[in-house]
Amino acid sequence: MEKRSPGFGEVFSVAEYRRLWSATVISELGDQLARVAVVMLVHQRTSSAWLTALSYALTYVPTIMGGSLLAALADRYPRRNVMISADLIRAILVVLIAIPGMPLGALYALLFAVQALESPARAARAAILPQMLSGERYTVGVAAYHVTNQATYVLGFLVGGLVVAATGPRPAFVIDAATFVVSALLVSRLPAYAPAESARVAKPRLRDRIETITGHPRLRRLAALALLAAFSMTPLALAVPYGRQIGLDEDLSSLLMAAIPAGYVAGTVVLTKRVRPETRPRLLGPLALASFVPLLGAALLPPLPVMLVLLVACGALTAYQVVANAEFVSLVPDERRGGAIGVVAAALTAAQGLAMVLAGIVAEFAGAGGAIALFGAAGALAALALLRGVRSELQVS
Structure with missing residues (x-):
């Protein structure tokens, strides 16, 4: 008998999941608005493609430190408390960013701290999900989270461009701070979700958390698949320079930022609702390989409608990350889950x-279109190197 995949409605019938989902969506909408503000602020001041890309990258790079050092807090303390503390501290830091006349250097330093604190909050959220949901409901819950996560990217980028322009x-930044406060209030209504007792007795070293992944062939391969997303994210950092290269108004560049997340939403729905669970792995x-092919077309500098189609296709194919993420988290023991998630997020x-x-x-040197195409080719080569191992190591038993 064919297994029935639970629907999104069944997952959202769990009140605790609804609260966690709502808190995450609200804070991420504020984050996307802030990211658009940073990118546009830097581009307005410098007109530099490199500095614009650097400013976008700096909203992610601090997770390296947070993922390797702070994410393990989700295995040491009640996970609800970790999320609340991270939200409230970030709200204070973002209010400081909003102070008029804040120099770019100080703004970057505050952004670094804000994003570093995202790591323990993210690890705690991911570690809680298997405690909330079980079996295929967990996979659908992860898919629903990814769909709404990418939808917030789309809405945040589209609305963010208009708000910042106006x-x-x-x-x-003030709006972003408010979303963190609302998120903390919603999370405060969740159970504490303490990690396994063994995690609080022994403090696993960073080396132990890395070995949890590298010592397990399936986890190692899933982590490698996750890392491929680095190549497909470059169009987000180069959206404004690409728009300028083809003669777009600056506020229309947010459409390019939103295209990959929009495709990801559509691809996730199809993959989780139309593809059988045993087929997905x-x-x-x-x-992964096919997701990079559309980026090669950027070398031709296609007009906005064509480039949007290419980026949406890239995002739809990248939805394989949902399955990889769900399998990875479910395979890691609870007492190591937060730390392992943090290590992969940092990497x-x-x-x-x-x-x-x-x-x-x-x-x-090569223009934004040429850079996107070159990184698409590099991603395809990396995916080819992994393809043979994926077919054998990720076979469903």
């Missing part, structure tokens, strides 16, 4: 940040 960057490698963020900075440098 009011300037500073009000965006076998598609990870092929989908992915480091890769994304490096890719964005390098893409900005390449764009200075």
